[in-house]
Amino acid sequence: MSSSPxxxxxxxxxRYGGRTAVAGLSLVVSPGAITAVLGPNGAGKTTxxxxxxxxxxxxxxxxxxxGLDPHRDARELRPRVGVMLQEGAGLYPGARPRELLTxxxxxxxxxxxxxxxxxxxGLHDAERTPVRRLxxxxxxxxxxxxxxxxxxxxxxxxxxxxxxxxAMRRSIWDLLSQLRADGVTVVLTTHxxxxxxxxxxxxxIIDDGRLVATGSPxxxxxxxxxxxxxxxxxxxxxxxxxxxxxxxxxVRETAPGRYLVAGTVNPQLLATVASWCAAHDVLPExxxxxxxxxxxxxxxLTGRRHA
Amino acid sequence: xxxxPAPGAxxxxxxxxxxxxxxxxxxxxNGEQLLLTAVIPALLLGLLAAVPVFDTxxxxxxxxLVPGILALAVMSTAFTSLAIATGYxxxxxxxxxxxxxxxxxxxxxxxxxxxxxxxxxxxxLLVGGLGMALGWRPHGSxxxxxxxxxxxxxxxxxxGLLMAGTLRAEATLAAANLVYLLxxxxxxxxxxxxxxxxxxxxxxxxxxxxxxxxxxxxVLADGAGVPWAAVGVLAAWAAAGMAAAARWFRWE
Numbered sequence: 001m002s003s004s005p006x007x008x009x010x011x012x013x014x015r016y017g018g019r020t021a022v023a024g025l026s027l028v029v030s031p032g033a034i035t036a037v038l039g040p041n042g043a044g045k046t047t048x049x050x051x052x053x054x055x056x057x058x059x060x061x062x063x064x065x066x067g068l069d070p071h072r073d074a075r076e077l078r079p080r081v082g083v084m085l086q087e088g089a090g091l092y093p094g095a096r097p098r099e100l101l102t103x104x105x106x107x108x109x110x111x112x113x114x115x116x117x118x119x120x121x122g123l124h125d126a127e128r129t130p131v132r133r134l135x136x137x138x139x140x141x142x143x144x145x146x147x148x149x150x151x152x153x154x155x156x157x158x159x160x161x162x163x164x165x166x167a168m169r170r171s172i173w174d175l176l177s178q179l180r181a182d183g184v185t186v187v188l189t190t191h192x193x194x195x196x197x198x199x200x201x202x203x204x205i206i207d208d209g210r211l212v213a214t215g216s217p218x219x220x221x222x223x224x225x226x227x228x229x230x231x232x233x234x235x236x237x238x239x240x241x242x243x244x245x246x247x248x249x250x251v252r253e254t255a256p257g258r259y260l261v262a263g264t265v266n267p268q269l270l271a272t273v274a275s276w277c278a279a280h281d282v283l284p285e286x287x288x289x290x291x292x293x294x295x296x297x298x299x300x301l302t303g304r305r306h307a
Numbered sequence: 308x309x310x311x312p313a314p315g316a317x318x319x320x321x322x323x324x325x326x327x328x329x330x331x332x333x334x335x336x337n338g339e340q341l342l343l344t345a346v347i348p349a350l351l352l353g354l355l356a357a358v359p360v361f362d363t364x365x366x367x368x369x370x371x372l373v374p375g376i377l378a379l380a381v382m383s384t385a386f387t388s389l390a391i392a393t394g395y396x397x398x399x400x401x402x403x404x405x406x407x408x409x410x411x412x413x414x415x416x417x418x419x420x421x422x423x424x425x426x427x428x429x430x431x432l433l434v435g436g437l438g439m440a441l442g443w444r445p446h447g448s449x450x451x452x453x454x455x456x457x458x459x460x461x462x463x464x465x466x467g468l469l470m471a472g473t474l475r476a477e478a479t480l481a482a483a484n485l486v487y488l489l490x491x492x493x494x495x496x497x498x499x500x501x502x503x504x505x506x507x508x509x510x511x512x513x514x515x516x517x518x519x520x521x522x523x524x525x526v527l528a529d530g531a532g533v534p535w536a537a538v539g540v541l542a543a544w545a546a547a548g549m550a551a552a553a554r555w556f557r558w559e
Contacts, residue, residue, distance in 0.1 A: 090404025109315030
């Protein structure tokens with residue numbers, strides 16, 4: 001397998017009318033890995049992926065998929081790339097899962113055996129139910145099966161686990177790990193932080209159409225920075241604490257009554273927090289020092305509007 | 308089971324035949340579509356042949372009706388059914404998803420055309436068989452009928468795709484049924500155009516249904532050769548409809 005990037009996005013810009021959905025995004029996807037494009041709703045995840053799938057033409061920058069141009073070389077790319085649209089869209093409403101998969105399999109030279117794929121995805125009981133009567137989760141799994149049936153080397157999965165129950169989510173994660181083990185490159189979008197943290201080799205956090213961070217989950221969370229968390233009464237005025245902290249530390253209320261101080265945690269910092277609490281007659285319950293989770297990183301990077 | 312990559316497209320003829328067989332199967336299983344393409348034409352032929360509701364322009368009732376019902380059948384498949392099915396395929400992202408499959412776009416369109424021809428062949432068997440049971444004896448040139456049906460199919464398909472590719476699916480459903488009903492009544496399928504006011508007749512004869520019904524009647528009832536005027540009208544509709552569909556059709 002070649003080590004050249006599976007996907008190379010360079011300075012991608014995409015506008016819809018006056019709105020800029022993607023604003024100069026660059027990202028390199030390694031072959032044979034699972035890459036999670038993580039971001040809040042409306043961050044530009046789907047637009048980015050659809051530029052890679054050849055559905056949208058970039059207004060600026062460039063996109064290469066398997067070294068090819070998604071538009072000009074679409075014909076060559078289509079058999080090599082599997083696509084799952086958001087919300088499992090694109091399934092004939094009157095078709096049954098088994099016949100739909102069998103039909104799609106006929107478009108490929110070496111398709112997967114559809115019966116096994118149906119078993120794997122737990123669609124056995126639904127294989128003769130028309131698509132329009134499938135549950136949301138069943139539709140998602142069928143759309144996933146459709147993306148895989150042609151034995152692609154690269155798959156783009158747009159929110160593959162949304163609307164899926166927790167047990168099925170776990171089995172989809174297992175399936176994605178199996179894909180990686182078999183040498184398939186996986187690019188998925190998600191707004192679930194734990195999903196990205198659990199299964200991705202590489203996480204690309206995007207917000208407002210820009211890449212704000214990328215790396216493995218461990219790289220993203222490891223730094224000298226760690227956190228002090230405590231709970232107390234909600235809506236404390238944190239401005240005086242912010243002033244008292246060293247310049248590299250920040251404090252935020254992550255949820256009502258839950259406070260997070262991120263920075264270089266040392267005894268002095270802890271003392272500062274404790275004395276501020278004492279001065280404000282706040283008992284810091286559940287006080288703990290911790291390493292940042294991917295969630296902390298995500299909220300820090302995208303939290304201005306979403307926290 | 309291994310997912311190890313083995314990409315590759317099937318030969319294009321295999322994809323084309325698979326897509327045609329698949330779409331044909333879905334259409335034949337769809338009750339609403341069958342109502343338009345089989346039940347209504349058969350019912351109208353049976354009822355109107357039995358009950359002398361309209362004057363039939365000097366023809367035997369069944370000789371007058373069979374060509375008109377055939378025109379209605381072609382319209383129901385190539386216009387109404389195609390518009391509704393394509394409208395919903397667009398709405399549910401089927402067309403978008405297919406664009407990511409190896410099937411080239413031209414072969415998707417070609418497979419839709421082949422699907423229509425398959426359905427129309429079944430309709431000809433149904434309407435012709437029922438007509439013969441009612442005493443109809445076909446005459447005229449088969450070649451002329453084929454030319455008319457193909458020209459009519461292209462004329463209706465262009466308009467159907469234009470509608471499906473520009474309107475919302477629900478609007479397409481409503482509009483396609485309304486047009487079906489209007490042209491059923493006004494397009495010379497079951498009521499002779501001579502029953503309408505003089506000023507209206509040339510307008511109605513220039514509709515695709517009017518041209519196809521009159522053309523088929525000229526061949527099947529009068530034994531005429533290829534009615535080139537009717538073929539010309541249908542070809543003009545086909546050219547205009549296809550050009551407009553190519554220009555304005557939106558895939559998602």
